[in-house]
Amino acid sequence: EDQVTQSPEALRLQEGESSSLNCSYTVSGLRGLFWYRQDPGKGPEFLFTLYSAGEEKEKERLKATLTKKESFLHITAPKPEDSATYLCAVQGNFNKFYFGSGTKLNVKP
């Protein structure tokens, strides 16, 4: 069964304190792994797509990496405005996207 597990559930960082979020997945025929940011009361906002192991994508303080079993979202020198829930989703052989439960990031000034 296709599955996505994210860890940790919650992460508190001081401003400038770098860290990584993990997304472990099992899927039949990976068509894409996606990272989203979700602010309270809003819809998920697309950040990155990764297609194959070894691929990396960067955007400002965020960098996403992919292996055959997991993806990491690295946050370098985070700022309070990076506080949000970060969601990971995978798309397998069919068009369904499976979401993890998310990591709630809180960056303190």
Added chain:
Amino acid sequence: EPEVTQTPSHQVTQMGQEVILRCVPISNHLYFYWYRQILGQKVEFLVSFYNNEISEKSEIFDDQFSVERPDGSNFTLKIRSTKLEDSAMYFCASSDLTGGGSPLHFGNGTRLTVT
């Protein structure tokens, strides 16, 4: 930048009533989806829609739910007889599905409260 728009942002209804949630997907997108998120829980797949028909649906999407694309721009989710457990955020999403692996683009959701 094009975006998915959803109306209303908040809907309160009584148990047993019908509700229609509305969405305008991104104009050149071909695949449309409804997801829901119960407070504090995962984003859950409900249904996908392509070429004017349902392509996949989850166990949640039972006979009480239906979707429709009544014209070239709107995409609706109808719940015929709402239950307390239908209270959730409902998100519409669309993708252009260019060769598969295209991301979903989400609206900001409709918060449905069933009393």
